[in-house]
Amino acid sequence: MISSHETTSRSGQSPLEQIITLSAPDMAQVNEYIHDSLKSDVVLINQIANYIVSSGGKRLRPMLLTLCTRACGYQGKKHVPLAAIIEFIHTATLLHDDVVDESDLRRGQQSAHAIWGNAASVLVGDFLYSRSFQMMVGLDSMRIMDVLAETTNTIAEGEVQQLLNMGDPEVDRSRYMQVIENKTAKLFEAACKLAAIISDQPSEVEDALAVYGNRLGAAFQIADDVLDYTGDAETMGKNAGDDLAEGKPTLPLIIARERCSETERELLDAAIRNGSVADLQPILDIIRDSGALSSAMEVARDHAAEARQAIGLLPPSTWRTALEQLSDYSVGRNR
Secondary structure (H helix, E strand, O other), X not given: OOOOOOOOOOOOOOHHHHHHHHHHHHHXXXXXXXXXXXXXXXHXXXXXXHHHHOOOXXXXXXXXXHHHHHHOOOOOOOHHHHHHHHHHHHHHHHHHHHXXXXXXXXXXXXXXXXXXXXXXXXXXXXXXXXXXXXXXXXXXXXXXXXXXXXXXXXXXXXXXXXXXXXXXXXXXXXXXXXXXXXXXXXXXXXXXXXXXXXXXXXXXXXXXXXXXXXXXXXXXXXHHXXXXXXXXXXXXXXXXXXXXXXXXXXXXXHHHHHHOOHHHHHHHHHHHHHOOOOOHHHHHHHHHHOOHHHHHHHHHHHHHHHHHHHHHHOOOOHHHHHHHHHXXXXXXXXX
């Protein structure tokens, strides 16, 4: 497993940097396609869309699609627009999320809604969704349309489920994991499954890559939720305790609540209901002392292990190794 300091190879690159280097030729084409597809006659759409798309981030989901296509031996060109579509869908969800969560930071800089306001952010998110469906039509595949239509619908359901969970201290692990499955893991799953579809792989490979993406996405999200209580704005691109400030009962908080005293539980419940970080330090102490952070990370590691196991049926290759390294990275990073 990669440590939190991300061990480096003899080349001086961390495993993630090696993966980025490996996928660089494909991702250069994807990035060009993204910027070409963002163009609009409406200046504000160009400003906001380019701001959020160019604001950093690893392009993890489109990169994952390109890696999976190569691991399947794909030699065509459809992976480029398909990866761009995945990134557009993800970016649209970010724009909507920041409005719902009232988040002022995204990837270490001001969120779009903090600069242009809620209405513009929501509408540009809608533009990215609609543009992604225009691009899907160009691929002329009902299978692709079916997977992505189901995916976007599931993500929307996950966003509503998360909204219902906000401010509710009674949210349990099952409800939390349902949001993770729908809101985060589903797009990872779709990216990997679509790679198998355009590569004309048999159903068992489609299923295996779908499982890989699903478990990988869950591992990333759970690890993010742990880092929310251990990171800072400089490393995480958002403020520590932001999830609590938004009234989100994530896994560390849920586990701590299961284990703490009645008095401590009352403090946690009040913080969740009020969406307050005024008493953040006592809450951090409760979470840390309960062992919730390590327990939550164990759940993330289990998902990462399942992801790695799922792709065992792929033939050995540099690309499969990269996918295995990504599963390790998902739970071994510090941001």
